[in-house]
Amino acid sequence: MAFAHLGASWAPCGRLTLVEDGHKLLASRFAYGLNYARRNDALEVDPVSLGLTDREPILGRELLPAAQLPFFGGIRDAAPDSWGRRVIEAKLKVPANSLPESQYLLHAGSERIGALDIRPxxxxxxxxxxSPWHTLEHLMEAAERIEAGHPIPHHLEAIFIDGTALGGARPKASVRDDEGVLWLAKFSSRQDAFDVPAIECAALQLARQAGLTVPPVYTLMLGNRRLMLIRRFDRYWATPGEALNPNSDLxxxxxGPGKVEHRLGFVSGLTLVACDETESRTKSYADLAEAIRRYGHPAVIRQNTEELYRRMIYNIFVSNDDDHLRNHGFLWDPRLPGWRLSPLYDVLPRPSHATERFLHLEAGPQGRLASLDNALAAHARFTLSQETACLLIAEVWRIVRQWRVFFDQTGVPDQEQAKIAPAFRHIDDISSKALRKLLTEA
Known part of the structure; x- marks a missing residue:
């Protein structure tokens, strides 16, 4: 049974049926509950396959995923990803990837990303x-044990609740601060070649300076180990029934008095582009821009498209090639109401000495080539003029060129900066003389 968090409480929204053969998912079906589908505030589980714009034709019907996919994208986004699956497997003491998809869904818990929950x-x-703030050390220890393949003792079992619902491959857990605000704690990994929490935090703060929307983020030392804390952007606090100010910062x-935690619907770029995860590398930033125009609220389409273009430019400058479709998200914003691009997350510069580098997604007509000329050539697919695209490139470069200053300010040690330095590109290395002239004129 699928549930949606509407206002300040859960509501059953529909029946999910999964057809499985062992651990392999063959097909999915979903039927909205009649009462839910008639609610004015009903959240669409998946805007592509289960949209609620025209409700009458779908009432009482079982619906199938778009593009002949076996899974609804909106449900897949509520399922645990690599790390969450490892935690569930450790909890149930089973081999990797041995469970049917239904079991991963049911064991993920109710703090999963977005406003959906799946229950029996x-x-x-x-x-x-x-868990409360003071349990961070226990959660970190539990994450280390799971990475090492060691059993989890009873006093560390909170990880089976706080770490199951989360995406990505890196060890992490949800925690609440002393005020009750939900944060994501991202821990170091045994395989790290550099101080990933410090570098990721600094890269996100640098991105904010470059004009990108970034949640509150900082690092914390527990003994001699560092972790990164980033505020969950799919949660906000408000009085039930309160009409939100369109300019309020969620x-x-x-x-506070009378306020309760609300949840924002979330879907990934993978869902809005309507493809399988194995197809992600064949898609482009322009595909995401098209998804914004198709599913985004009209009031934010231009702003979101510009931000997506700026995000692509930033990833080129910092060699972030983990920019796959699940690392771009969209939130249901009650202030509009409608879908909009989510804040930035999962940005990590990757050191390289290669002259020619590539993103995960295609940037322009030269495919995944991480060059500014390639990105500029795609400006029309973002409905941007060449002049606007050049202005965005110039604005990002003015900040990224000072990355060492920002990394110093965020406390990244010199030896860690030296390890990560090869990730950062100088503008002359990724643009032609003709483009540099255009940027000078911008």
């Missing part, structure tokens, strides 16, 4: 998660 039946209760909302 309509009477099942939500699970609480988000990322800075705090608990």
């Amino acid at each position: 039946d309509i009477n099942a209760l939500p699970t609480a998660a988000g 990322l800075s909302s705090l608990p």
Whole structure:
């Protein structure tokens, strides 16, 4: 049974059927509940396959995923990814990737990304998660044990609640600060070649300076180990029934008298582009821009398209090639109401000495080549003029060229900066003389 968090409470929204053969998912079906589908505030589970713009034709019907996919993208986004699956497998003491998809979905818990929950039946209760701040050291120790393949002792079992619902491959857990605000704690990994929490935090803060929307983020030392804390952007605090100010900042909302935690619907770029994960590398930033125009709220389409272009430019400058479709997200914003590009997340510069580098997604007509000429050639597919695209490139470069200053300010040690330095590109290395002239004129 699928549930959606509307206002300040859960509501059953529909019946999900998965057809499985062992651990392989063959097909999916979904039927909205009639009462839910008639609610004015109903959240669409998947805007591509399960949209609620025209409701009458879908009432009482079982619907199938778009593009003949076996899974609904919106449900897949609510499922645990690589790390969450490892935690569930450690909890159940089973081999890697041995469970059917339904079991991963059901064991993920209710603090999963977005505003959906999947439970066995309509009477099942939500699970609480988000351990208090002071348990961070225990969560870190549990994550290290899972990475090493060691059993989890009883006093560390909070990781089975706080670490199951999360995406990505890196060890992480949800925690609440002393005020009750939900954060994502990202830990170091045994395989790290440099101080990843410090570098990722600094890269996100640098991105904010470059004009990108970034949640509050900082690092914390526990003994001699560093972790990164980033505020969950799919949660905000408000009085139930309160009409939100269109200019309010949900990322800075705090608990207070009469306020409760609300959830924002979330879908990934993979869902809006309507493809399988194995096809991600064949897609482009322009495909995401088209998805913004198709599914985004009209009031934010231009702003979101410009931000996506700026994001692509930033990834080129810092050699972030982990920019796959699941690392771009969209939120249902109740202030519009409608879908908009989510804040930036999962940005990590990758050191390289290669002259020619590539993104995960295609940047322009030269495919995935990480060059500014390639990105500029695609400006029309973002509905940007060449002049605007050049201005965005110039603005990002003015900040990124000072990356060492920002990394110093965020406390990244010199030896860690030296390790990461080869990731950062000088503009002359990734642009032609003709483009440099255009940027000078911008």
